[in-house]
Amino acid sequence: MTTSPLLQIEGLSKSFFMHDQQKEIPSAREVSFRVHSKRLTALVGPTGAGKSSILKAIYRTYIPCKGRILYRSAAGKTVDLASADEHTILALRSREIGFVTQFLFALPRQPAIDVVASPLYRRGLSKADGRQKAGALLQRLHIPEHLWGLSPTTFSGGERQRINLARGIIGRPRLLLLDEPTASLDLRTTGDVLEMITELKNEGTGILAIFHDPDLVQRMADAVYQLDRP
Amino acid sequence: MRNDTPYTPSTAYPFGFLDAYAKREIRRSILKAVALPGYQVPYASREMPMGRGFGTGALQLTLSVVGPDDTLKVIDQGSDDSVNAVNLRRFIRKTCPGIQTTTLTEAATVLQSRHRIPEKPLTEEQICILQVPYPDPLVYVEPTEEKRRTMHGEADYARLWVKLYEDMREFDEITISHRYPTRINGHYVLDPSPIPRYDVPKLNRSRALILFGAGREKKIYAVPPFTKAEPLTFEDVPFRTETFVDADGNRLACRRCGATDSFLDEFTTDTGEKVFQCSDSDYCLSRSQGPASAIYTEARHDA
Amino acid sequence: MMRKVLDVKGLSKVYGKGCPYCRDATGPRFDTNICPHCASVVAVHDISFTLYEGEILGVMGESGSGKSTVVKCLYFDETVDGGTAHFFDNHGQYNLFDLFSLNAAQRRWLRYRRFGMVYQNPHMGLNLGISAGGNIAERLLMNDMLIYADIRKRASELLQRTEVPENRMDDLPGHFSGGMQQRVQIAKALATNPPLLFLDEVTTGLDVSVQASILDLIIEIQDQLKTTMIVVTHDLGVIRLLAGRTIVMKNGCIIEAGLTDQILEDPQHAYTQRLVASAL
Known part of the structure; x- marks a missing residue:
């Protein structure tokens, strides 16, 4: 890929400080990778490696503790999602960045x-x-x-x-974040969903996905980023 | 200041009963009321030798504006002969030596009235003083005077209109029969005293100065000559006055003078028959017997 | 392009005579909003936020946190003791708390034509002695709509939009259920199509199913009319469903502000963490 990435994550760390326990719980440490348009990047790793946290940090449901999340917007500007103001995030969410979770x-x-x-x-x-x-x-x-x-x-x-x-x-969306989009689907509907994801990708969307099933990663991912427990 | 002569020998009271300071204060308030059409000017309503509610507010105005060369007419519900009118007239004549009284509308320079504005058109030469029991039309929608004053100041009358809306919703017409809220000069809404709707249009661009006095509530307000007075109503619900028509839609006539252009009072005769008669006795008499016959001589009147 | 609707800076409100120490001796650090020196209540202290067109801002906090006072100040129900608020309208910009630039009549104009308020208690927002339609008519009449037939039509449209049966239009809202009273309040608040709507605990005390239908209605209004709203509530569920951004208040101060999902899933402040944990 010679084009500049849609999303570039640099040294992203996320931990949670629980005030009542006075305890810091790490979730992701020094993560760096890229997501390109028209490609599906899969995050893989054991439970607790912070896969979902990274998606949420990109969507800014979580506030990143360290690092940059550089997003190239439709307007051609580079926005650091880690530090952009809330109205910018809301505008991007409504027009450019989609997030599909398991929770309705x-x-x-x-x-x-x-x-x-x-x-x-x-x-x-x-x-x-x-x-x-x-x-x-x-x-x-x-x-x-x-x-x-x-x-x-x-x-x-x-x-x-x-x-x-x-x-x-x-x-x-230009950037789609998928958190186990087929976790509770049967074979036939899984096929439907994957087909639509592929279609969207081919139309230009950059996709960052977590799959519960290693076979799906094999089948769908153009790039794989391996995470370890922090 | 002709009528501020300190004492008159016949009564041992100042001319016009009120002392000079009281009259000056009232005149100042009148000037203010004229300058701010429809605005309720507070004043120090004096104790009068009659109960409040018998027209003491208007009486104080009358006593403050008349002079010995004025001619006065006092009516109550259109009649010069009712007890209230007779007593007020007698009191004014006693305390204002030299003043003439009349029942003839066109002969009067000052008219004090309760519940009616005379049928005969008033002129620039005349002052009509109306007795007012409750001066503030907002009292129905806002109990606090302080808030009412703010509402008047800001011309905030939406809640009065809501009352009209509720009337329309319930009865398909506006049911206010008298004291119809009327907007003066595009700003203040006043209570025009208990005149019937029939008389409300007479306020609009009236040639005579119309003054309102509320003795108990201590307020004076005015509709200056040639000032716009619009009854509150919806643009698509025209303001209607009493029509006095029979079941077939024919205009009823006065049984005495035959007038079909006056405000009629309804009576039931001894035989149970419903009859109608002019409410304005001067108008009726002038029509049936000619103006001259309608003039009361003092002797005949207050003997 | 996003258009700014409201810009609040340093809003403060003290009940009581106040003293020089009030502001340094109250707030979340001291876990009180009562000044220990003069016993004044610092209801709101130094609140700042910006609101863009079409967004819903949640103001969350316990009772006594000052959250309702914020909207009451903006709606001119309360006077303020400090701060500025600029309201941006098609017609221009209004400096809400500046007595020199806005007189009482202009404030009233804003309050009744450009703002809408829905109170927790329908008694505050409705005159229960006049019909549902009459309540809406009041707003329209304030807006100089003086044609009876038009008023009827508009009131009926508004009640329809808020799902109040049309045949209840001429009934007194005092006889309505709590949910229906809130619908009438919302219809009244929407009468002049205000660009800015304040909702103060509008679903508190209602049945869950009625709550849901009111929330639905609010979302629909936002989708269709692009009305900007401030939603005051102690209910995390309401915040989650309605608000894009949320500010969390405690003892009269903002202790945390952010995207609603972030506030709920990654709260930063100890108090917010407790609040969120206790609700789950």
């Missing part, structure tokens, strides 16, 4: 189709247009249409995970 984030009564389309609503899309796009995605992910109007809080683990994925990719 949904309003209590919101129908699945609106959960998926809500990133588009935030960008000013009408309800009709948003739902049309969300419906197309849900169809591809084999979510039965009779579920679209129901709240995903009642869905099975596999269905929720696909809702999460659909929500994460509907805005066509």
